[in-house]
Amino acid sequence: MSTNPKREVFANLARVGTALSSPTRIEYLELLAQAERSVEQLAGLTGTTVANTSQHLQKLRQAGLIVGRKEGLYVYYRLAGDEVVGMLSAMSRVGEAYVAEVERIVRLYFAAKDELEPVPAKEVLDRARKGLVTVLDVRPPEEYAAGHVPGAINIPVHELEKRIKELPKQREVVAYCRGPYCLMSFEAVAKLRKKGLRARRLENGLPEWRAAGLPVDQSVKP
Amino acid sequence: MSTNPKREVFANLARVGTALSSPTRIEYLELLAQAERSVEQLAGLTGTTVANTSQHLQKLRQAGLIVGRKEGLYVYYRLAGDEVVGMLSAMSRVGEAYVAEVERIVRLYFAAKDELEPVPAKEVLDRARKGLVTVLDVRPPEEYAAGHVPGAINIPVHELEKRIKELPKQREVVAYCRGPYCLMSFEAVAKLRKKGLRARRLENGLPEWRAAGLPVDQSVKP
DNA sequence: CTACTATTCAATCGATCACTTGAATACTAG
DNA sequence: CTAGTATTCAAGTGATCGATTGAATAGTAG
Secondary structure: OOOOHHHHHHHHHHHHHHHOOOHHHHHHHHHHHHOOEEHHHHHHHHOOOHHHHHHHHHHHHHOOOEEEEEEOOEEEEEEOOHHHHHHHHHHHHHHHHHOHHHHHHHHHHHOOOOOOOOEOHHHHHHHHHOOOEEEEEOOOHHHHHHOEOOOOEEOOHHHOOOOHHHOOOOOEEEEEOOOOOOOHHHHHHHHHHHOOOOEEEEOOOHHHHHHOOOOOEOOOOO | OOOOHHHHHHHHHHHHHHHOOOHHHHHHHHHHHHOOEEHHHHHHHHOOOHHHHHHHHHHHHHOOOEEEEEEOOEEEEEEOOHHHHHHHHHHHHHHHHHHHHHHHHHHHHHHHOOOOOOEOHHHHHHHHHOOOEEEEEOOOHHHHHOOEOOOOEEOOHHHOOOOHHHOOOOOEEEEEOOOOOOOHHHHHHHHHHHOOOOEEEEOOOHHHHHHOOOOOEOOOOO
């Protein structure tokens, strides 16, 4: 029983767990699941200092969850792979199912869950191809550019009211954003319904869509 | 949206992450995945004190990963559900794929980094068009299908040895994979040289190639 | 009731973590 | 080269964590 190989494996897994033990780092992961970003961008998005952000990112990198790419003066980080999204989804599922607290918050903020029943991904893909629904991406343009559901229209949620006429009025709208805990699509559905459109949420965000192996379009860089 | 609900949810997910941040606790989870056990049994199996075991189990319980059942003098703990196993699997996948592998290969090849000097992207494009080099994509087929260097041959790194005859023996091979921190191309170059072929790495992976505005071929989805 | 056992609680100590601050490094522009 | 910027490194502080120890709680057996 000199060195236990199983213990070594567990120590490795624990390193991943440690990386996931900070709310801030989970937020970074969610942001990086949308598009790669520089340290400075991430610091601005989360409201922390650059040095602190850099340290968190390095913990995530050491755990193998993200990778960095240096381009000129900037270091762009992105998720190491779709497996990371799958892992986060698995964690969310456990959290939702077993942590009473999470359930409470989900109920409180995210749900009139019955009224806002989400649409499964496959259903959306089929119906979008047949022209039966309009798929709406309410995330910021740079995230849309980094990857979006094929054929989706991009209108950030805060511009939705003034650009609502870009959407076909008679067709049902399916809105999505960053993930299951992202509020933007709830907000969008509420606004659209207020204006008299039929609207529902996609069950998850783009990272989960991509991780499920569904097709993703990307805006070409100049 | 007064208090950010996303932050609250992330804080709870982080509690799950914290529960998974200790090798000992992961060991308990693995044991409990087999069968429910009492505190004393678990303490004996892991070689820790009963009090310590009890504390770990309570952290796991608070995170919603296990549940306890009191029967007489004993408290029997078991996993809260199968989703926990799924989450552990997802973690293992990430850990194995990105931590262990990278560490192993870095140790193996880092010393020889001078010998494995990479080829700049533009040079490869020119020389590939002139038929001077064979470009080799060692990523999994689905990633190759989603986009690859024009004219590149796709042989996943683990199939390289048995499919090596698909490569022209006299032409130099330039191998690439996922990115600058992906080590599959290091492995590929090492294998190719062992077989007597001239081989070098592309300086980056396909994402950087695409980001640099260089042409990318794509296999059409059905 | 008393004696005994499994589990949990409480107090403690050293190690690690999150965050801040200020400096060092790496790269670009001129 | 110098000036300027993005990122990382290094040191310091208060908080939390993991483990130990010893006592308290809850249950059983007689």
